[in-house]
Amino acid sequence: MLIESGSPVAADQRIDISLTINGETRALQVAPWTTLLDLLRERLDLTGTKKGCDHGQCGACTVLVNGTRVNSCLVLAVMKDGAEITTVEGLASLQGPGSNALHPLQEAFIEHDAFQCGYCTPGQLCSSVGLLNEGHAKSREEIREAMSGNICRCGAYTNIVDAIEDVMQAGGSR
Amino acid sequence: MNRFEYVRAGTVSEAVAALAADPSARFIAGGTNLVDLMKYNVERPSRLVDISRLPLDAIEERDGGLRIGALVPNATLAYDERVRARYPLLGDALLAGASAQLRNAASTGGNLNQRTRCYYFYDEGTPCNKRQPGSGCPAIGGVNRIHAIFGTSAHCIATHPSDMCVALAALDATVRVEGPKGERSIAFSDYHRLPGDDPQRDTTLEPGEIVLSVDLPERGFAERYTYLKLRDRLSYAFALVSVAAALDLDGDTIREARLALGGVAHKPWRNREAEALLKGKPATRDSFQAAADLIVREAQPQSQNGFKIELARRAIVRGLEQAAAGTPQSSSDKRIQ
Incomplete structure (x- = not known):
């Protein structure tokens, strides 16, 4: 109704x-x-x-x-x-209507091996996109703090931060 | 989650009427606390009144201060330029709490009205005087490492979990509410209550009342302040002890001190005697230790949380030192200077 x-x-x-x-x-x-x-x-x-x-x-x-x-x-x-x-x-469609290209963060996660089992990865990716949209985190420490709401039991945190930092330094694209 | 009726409120009066019509109805805004409690069957509302579309989402200038609408998300408030410039204590306290996702969803009014994270309150398989009045308090003599050391009663030793509220207490904010009997303002220190004989009541809100705004007075102590939060991990954990400290100095002499503690009581804990003691004293470690000693003199440990007394004493001294030096605790670099 x-x-x-x-x-x-x-x-x-x-x-x-x-x-x-x-x-x-x-x-x-x-x-x-x-x-x-x-x-x-x-x-x-x-x-x-x-x-x-x-x-x-x-x-x-x-x-x-x-x-x-x-x-x-x-x-x-x-x-x-x-x-x-x-x-x-x-996330791919954020690159433009009908796009099949991976989002730069997805590319960066692959390149930096930012996962192990992958279960947390969709959340980590969406959270990272949100982090970039917010624009508050600048340093590595600030990225870590701003990603603290995403737990990774495999402990891929270091590579996740690397991936985000990489995309951030490239101005949101790679 | 139980089944419930859903009402989308279009106006404040519609919301108040929809809640007043049903004693077991609840307002919902961000939902970050209420939906969680519903999943644990701790809250079983017969009706949810969705207030998320009410026009209470603005931050406005008022009498030299700011009026913060009840629906302003925690993240929006924390990063607001006026808050960053004039009330950085509030911004820092907000960023010390929860995660980015939760701060994006959680509202100002919801933060005020969030419930305790006491394990027994959350576990419907155990007694709890807050959840089921008269059933008992297993935290007393039980697992109580995270519980209160100030203002407890024989019926409840729960703490209020908010960081934002600790800063608002130190800043002397006011909560503006509306209910079936009209609008009124509540001084922040009177908004939350101690458990006493009726720990089921967290606040002095009357049935059917809705929070409209939190009003900040002009003084923001933006020069000398800190929010120092000590917890079991460096991010995304509730405070074991937190300190909101704000100082107004004349040279090295304290003109005014504000001090509120989190994680230690059923409400943000302020001791005005200690604040008065600091007035006119030099801003030195000796003065800060005297104030801290006076505050913790009232502390009463439970079986597992005695460590909080010394932790609080040291956090008060360190917080006042950070405020006096104009070097607030960083929310990303967690080293405590």
Whole structure:
């Protein structure tokens, strides 16, 4: 059903929302308790975004909402009606419509071997893109601090920072 | 997560009415704390009132200070140019908390109203007087390394987890709220409360009240301040002890001192007697130690957190030294100078 300001939507109703995901606008019906993470993975088969802790502690679920990095596990999809979502599957499309080129950060992660098992990598990548969009981190120490919301159990941190620093020094492209 | 009704509020009065109509309803803005608590079944609201689209997201000049809308994200506030220039203590405290992702989502009002991270509060399999009044407090005599050393009661020894609030306490901010009975302002030190006999209440908000803004007075202590946060790892962890220190000096003499502690009580801990003691004294280690001794004299350890008393004493001295020297703690270089 359509949402109207101030009118409660009963718990058994599905709510009509619109999200632009990786450049494609989609009309969706969601239950109010559906997180953005579950919507992406379970309904839309965008399984690049990972569910690690599901409590906002590990960063594996990081996506970009209107260009800003957030933990998708703590976002109720219904609250983001009208937003633009970018997941790891859509990073290439940030290079231009229909582009199949990898994002410079994806290239840099490969070049610097910035992963081992890869489970945290989609979150690390989206978080890094968010970090570059924010433009606050400049030094290596600041990159480390600004990436502290992304845990890597394999301990690839050094190479992740190398990759981000590399792209940052190249002005966001390589 | 339980099933709930969803209401999207278009106006503040609509939000207040939607909450007042249902005692187990909750406001939701950033969701970073509430959604997490719902996943643990600690919060089971019958209705969520989505306030994220209300026009409360501006930072405005007001009476020489700033009015911070309740929906301003923590990251926006931390990096705001006026905050960086005039209230760097607040900006630094915000950046010491959580992660970049959480700060992007979390709101100013939500930061005020976040719940404790006490393990027992989060675990619905254990008793907790805050979660279930009258059920008991297993933290007392239990695993309590992270718990409070000031202002505890026989019913609760939880701490308030916010960094932002420690800075706001030191800066003498005001919280502006609106409820079924209208609008009112609450002095920051009266906003959060001690657990006493009713630890289920974290704040003095009345049922149905919504935070509209946090108002900063003109004085920001931008010259001499620090936010020193000590924790188990260097980033993305709650404070064991934190210190927001701000000084106004006349040469080497202290004209005014502000000091608030985090991680040690059910609310940001301010001791006005210690601040008064510093007034007129030279800005030296001896003066700072005297103030620190006075503050920790009131501390009461639990079975596992006695270390916090000495940690707090030293953090107060170091924080005041950093403030006096005009060398605030860096939020990226974690070496403590």
